[in-house]
């Protein structure tokens with residue numbers, strides 16, 4: 642039996658602005674206001690696991706322990722089939738410059754690795770999102786969402802964040818960065834994981 646969340650303010654254990662904005666938007670219809678880890682001055686724990694769920698657990702439990710409140714974390718990324726699932730849990734690392742993140746650099750790397758392998762088209766990939774809701778007593782619940790699609794080059798669109806400009810979800814011919822928020826959130830990995838979270842942890 643899934644444990645219910647009965648508050649009206651949810652601590653989301655992320656410092657990523659793009660993820661946080663999508664969470665606010667996704668949870669608004671359920672009357673839940675979202676508080677980010679930045680607002681609570683929470684430290685960013687090191688993500689030392691090699692799975693999405695492992696890293697999501699680290700972030701959620703660290704935040705729940707530090708605040709005494711239930712905390713939701715998001716670990717996500719993109720898996721590219723022709724690169725054997727890379728960058729996967731290292732999706733954010735590919736953007737790391739030492740002085741912040743550069744997603745154009747990360748997308749260029751993905752494209753160049755595909756080119757150097759002469760990978761066939763369509764270059765299929767999946768965005769993946771694992772959400773963990775952790776309580777201060779150590780209990781947690783896990784929810785996963787996947788959005789399958791393919792990669793395009795050159796990149797297209799100005800909305801969204803991260804790798805959105807190179808990803809076209811199945812059933813569409815525009816990238817996530819060319820979609821408005823509603824359209825992306827309806828079909829995205831994060832939208833799907835939040836749907837499972839809401840079904841599992843909210844009454845009604």
Ligand code: IMP
Pocket residue numbers: 657688715716717718719730732733768801802803804805817829831
């Ligand atoms: P982490 O979960 O903090 O390890 O970072 C995941 C990384 O995956 C983010 O920094 C983004 O680059 C990427 N990512 C996750 N979700 C999305 C999305 O919805 N659109 C584009 N990129 C995403």
